[in-house]
Amino acid sequence: MEQSPELLAAHQARRAAFDPLLASSQLLPGPGEYDTTLSCPGGVALVRNVDADPETWGYTFFAAHESKLVPKVDGPKAFADLLDLWAEQDAFRPGPDSIATITWPSRDTAVSRALVERGFTPQAILAVRxxxxxxxxxxxxxxxxxxxxxxxxxxxxxxxxxxxxxxxxxxxxxxxxxxxxxxxxxxxxxxxxxxxxxxxxxxxxxxxxxxxxxxxxxxxxxxxxxxxxxxxxxxxxxxxxxxxxxxxxxxxxxxxxxxxxxxxxxxxxxxxxxxxxxxxxxxxxxxxxxxxxxxxxxxxxxxxxxxxxxxxxxxxxxxxxxxxxxxx
The missing domain is CATH 3.40.630.30 (Gcn5-related N-acetyltransferase (GNAT))
Known part of the structure; x- marks a missing residue:
């Protein structure tokens, strides 16, 4: 998965401009056994597929299956393109106790329409005081x-x-x-x-x-x-x-x-x-x-x-x- 210094710098600059309180963005981790990677002009992403452990406390907050997109992008166009590549993997499939999730800076509203048009809704908010x-x-x-x-x-x-x-x-x-x-x-x-x-x-x-x-x-x-x-x-x-x-x-x-x-x-x-x-x-x-x-x-x-x-x-x-x- 190619994470060029130029792309990472553009991703971080965008992130810091929207919310300087956020910590610096880190390199994407290497893919695990059930992960896949995506790329497009101006963007790369890791898709992490997770099956929850039903014996844990965390299962109260997890779906049985979750597909998580973790992107690095230089702008809204690449963000939308990665969403479409993700959809091609059937990450948006319907079904009980199965979700697709992407966590993104709340103040970067320029990507909101791309998410809404693809059926996503804002669910959990991490807030700070x-x-x-x-x-x-x-x-x-x-x-x-x-x-x-x-x-x-x-x-x-x-x-x-x-x-x-x-x-x-x-x-x-x-x-x-x-x-x-x-x-x-x-x-x-x-x-x-x-x-x-x-x-x-x-x-x-x-x-x-x-x-x-x-x-x-x-x-x-x-x-x-x-x-x-x-x-x-x-x-x-x-x-x-x-x-x-x-x-x-x-x-x-x-x-x-x-x-x-x-x-x-x-x-x-x-x-x-x-x-x-x-x-x-x-x-x-x-x-x-x-x-x-x-x-x-x-x-x-x-x-x-x-x-x-x-x-x-x-x-x-x-x-x-x-x-x-x-x-x-």
């Missing part, structure tokens, strides 16, 4: 916010699962047979380990909101995508259905971000679903803005696997780096 930005929140919200402890395992599990079921209706999350056991491991890290930290919002002693954050020491898989550090990753934000719209999420976000800012964390990353009508405005009010967008065809999970609309005010899901690898 730099330290020091104001976050809405009402000091009189009536909730008490505190760090979660091992005794909160049941409450954290309930709130996190409620958020996953809410997200499932948008087609980028699926409740799998492995989801419960995987979630148990995530919750254990959040309430008693070093890998994650969790905050609970309580009203009259009842847990009604949750935020879980992966500190910088464990968030390098996401932090390497930006030039600002140290960076943390917000894994989960949830407000139980009956409390949605009552200020719980705002109060919780304001408290947690104030703590993280005071610790000197330079940026926080998270994912939300582009079609979620609650997440998009909520996280924008909290100072987050789109960085990378995962455009997809198809849905995660078999047909009819979407969860009921039952969870709270915020969401977070998984991450796609520039090679298209999804990490929960």
């Amino acid at each position: 730099l330290a020091g930005q104001s976050v809405p929140g009402n000091a009189d919200s009536g909730v008490v916010i505190r760090r979660a402890k091992p005794r909160d395992t049941e409450a954290v599990t309930r709130l996190w699962m409620e958020q996953l079921r809410w997200d499932a209706q948008f087609g980028y999350v699926a409740i799998r047979p492995s989801t419960a056991s995987g979630l148990a491991e995530q919750v254990a890290q959040a309430v008693g380990g070093e890998e994650k930290r969790a905050w609970i919002a309580e009203r009259d002693g009842e847990p009604v909101g949750l935020i879980v954050v992966q500190p910088p020491a464990y968030a390098s898989w996401a932090a390497h995508l930006i030039r600002v550090g140290p960076a943390a990753y917000l894994n989960c934000g949830a407000v139980t259905a009956g409390e949605r719209g009552g200020g719980v999420g705002s109060a919780l976000a304001r408290h947690v971000h104030a703590e993280l800012d005071a610790e000197g964390i330079g940026a926080i990353l998270l994912h939300y679903t582009a079609t979620n009508p609650l997440s998009v405005p909520f996280w924008s009010r909290c100072g987050y803005r789109p960085l990378l967008t995962a455009w997809t065809r198809g849905t995660v999970g078999p047909v009819g696997s979407g969860g009921a609309a039952s969870a709270g005010e915020t969401d977070a899901a998984s991450s796609s780096d520039e090679t298209g690898a999804t990490v929960g």
